[in-house]
Amino acid sequence: MPTYSIGQAARLLRVSPETVRRWADAGRLPVGRDGAGNRVIDGTGLARFVRERAAESERDGAAGPPTSVRNALTGIVTALTMDDIVARVEVQSGPHRVVSLVTREAVDELGLDVGVTVVARVKSTSVHVDRS
Known part of the structure; x- marks a missing residue:
């Protein structure tokens, strides 16, 4: 077990280590100790926690409007090239x-x-860009 x-x-969670420590101290994340006495998080428990957080965000509407696109990358537009019809949008x-x-x-x-x-939403070969 990882x-x-x-x-x-x-x-992985894109938060500070202090936030992870607070979640662990509050019992939200399963924490054990490795052979050196360092705190470690069980991979299965971490996966469960990630799914629960995603479900909470979805219920709270934090994920934005309802969509079938699950791969959402929040970022900033770094370049924009346009002609009369088409635009090329670069997002970091x-x-x-x-x-x-x-x-x-x-x-x-x-x-x-x-x-x-x-928010760049990726599904199959299409990237949908939504303003957040």
Whole structure:
């Protein structure tokens, strides 16, 4: 069974190690000790916690409007190239660079510009960009 350090779990969850420690101290994450006495998080318990957090976010509406697209990358528009019909939108989401071709009309309707926060939704071969 895989285990994760507090730091590894924090990177996976995209939160600070202190947040993971608080969740562990509150009993929300199953924590044990490795051979050196360091706190470790059980991989199965971490997976369960991630699913529960995602379900909570979905119930609270934090995930945005209802959609069948499950791969959502929040990021910032870093480049925007447009002609009369098509626009090329570059988004940086953490270490991930996502490039999407959309209509110029969509860019105008969403008010997209360099520096704007967006959500790139990826399904199959399509990337949908929603303003967040």
